Amino acid sequence: MTPRRRPPTVVKLGGELLEETARRRRLAGALADVAEREPLVVVHGGGREVDAEMARLGIPKRAVDGLRITDGPTLDVVAGVLAGRVNTRLVAALGVAGASAVGLTGADGGLARVRRERRYRAANGAQVDLGFVGKPVGSEPPALLLDLLGAGHVPVVASLGSGPGGQIFNINADTLAGFLAARLGARRLIIAGGTAGVLDADGRTIPAVDDRGIDALIGGGQASAGMVAKLLACRAALEGGAGAVAIVDGRQARRGMFDNAAGRPFAAGTTVIAGTRRRPQASRTAARGEGR
Numbered sequence: 001m002t003p004r005r006r007p008p009t010v011v012k013l014g015g016e017l018l019e020e021t022a023r024r025r026r027l028a029g030a031l032a033d034v035a036e037r038e039p040l041v042v043v044h045g046g047g048r049e050v051d052a053e054m055a056r057l058g059i060p061k062r063a064v065d066g067l068r069i070t071d072g073p074t075l076d077v078v079a080g081v082l083a084g085r086v087n088t089r090l091v092a093a094l095g096v097a098g099a100s101a102v103g104l105t106g107a108d109g110g111l112a113r114v115r116r117e118r119r120y121r122a123a124n125g126a127q128v129d130l131g132f133v134g135k136p137v138g139s140e141p142p143a144l145l146l147d148l149l150g151a152g153h154v155p156v157v158a159s160l161g162s163g164p165g166g167q168i169f170n171i172n173a174d175t176l177a178g179f180l181a182a183r184l185g186a187r188r189l190i191i192a193g194g195t196a197g198v199l200d201a202d203g204r205t206i207p208a209v210d211d212r213g214i215d216a217l218i219g220g221g222q223a224s225a226g227m228v229a230k231l232l233a234c235r236a237a238l239e240g241g242a243g244a245v246a247i248v249d250g251r252q253a254r255r256g257m258f259d260n261a262a263g264r265p266f267a268a269g270t271t272v273i274a275g276t277r278r279r280p281q282a283s284r285t286a287a288r289g290e291g292r
Contacts, residue, residue: 008039012177015046026253028093045173106161109144134169178233182240192250197270
C-alpha cells in the first residue's frame with residue numbers, strides 16, 4: 001500500500017520581496033524553517049526586475065489595466081530574468097539556509113501546461129491581445145512536484161509555463177500558486193507581497209474576506225489588478241481543496257513569519273475564507289503577467 005503523502009504548504013513570494021539580499025536571506029530562513037516540518041513549494045514573481053531589464057535593453061513596456069502585454073522580445077526578458085536571475089538567487093539563498101531547494105519553471109516536467117489567453121477585456125471595454133500570456137490548465141497533481149516533495153526537496157517555481165508546440169508563456173505568479181495549491185490539495189497557501197494583506201478604502205487591513213467579499217472587492221473596483229489576481233488565486237486554491245489561505249505582508253521578513261496561517265489570523269494579513277458563492281459580478285480572469 002502506497003503511504004499517504006502529507007499535503008504541502010505553498011508559498012508565493014512577490015518579486016519585490018526578493019530584490020534586496022538581506023531580505024531574501026531572511027525570507028529563505030523563514031522558508032527553511034517551514035521545510036524542516038512539512039513539505040513546501042515556493043512560487044515567485046519578479047515583475048520589477050523584468051521592468052528594469054527591459055528599460056536597460058531599451059524595450060518599451062506595454063500594459064493594460066496594470067497587466068503586461070508580452071510580445072516576443074518581452075517574453076525573452078521575462079524568461080531570462082525569472083528563470084535565470086530571480087529563481088537561481090532564491091534557490092541559492094534557500095541552500096544557505098539549510099533547505100534542499102530545486103529551481104524549476106512551469107515548463108519542467110509539464111507541471112504547468114497552459115492555454116493562451118488571447119483576448120482580455122480592458123476596463124475601457126477594448127479587447128486586447130496580451131500576447132504570450134497563459135493560464136495553467138489541468139486537474140492532476142504535477143508528478144514532478146510530488147516526486148521532489150517525496151524526496152525531501154523544496155521546489156522553487158518561476159512563473160512560466162509551456163503550451164502546444166513547446167511555446168513558453170508568461171503566467172501570473174499568483175495564478176500559478178493558486179493552481180498548484182489546488183492541484184496538490186495544499187495544507188496552506190500563503191501569498192506574501194508588498195502590502196499588509198487586502199486593504200480597505202482607508203488603507204486598513206481587512207482581517208478576513210469570504211466569497212461574497214471577494215466578489216464585492218472585484219465588482220466594485222476596489223481591488224487593484226494585482227490584488228484581483230491574488231484574490232482569484234485564493235479562491236481557486238480553496239475550491240481545489242486547500243486547507244487555509246492567506247494574503248500577507250512579506251516586507252518584514254523574519255523567522256516564523258509563515259507559522260501562523262493554519263486557522264489563526266496573521267498580524268499583518270488577510271485570511272481568505274471558503275464558502276458557497278454566487279457568480280462574480282465582474283471578474284477579469286485573464287492571467288496577470290508574471291505577477292509582482
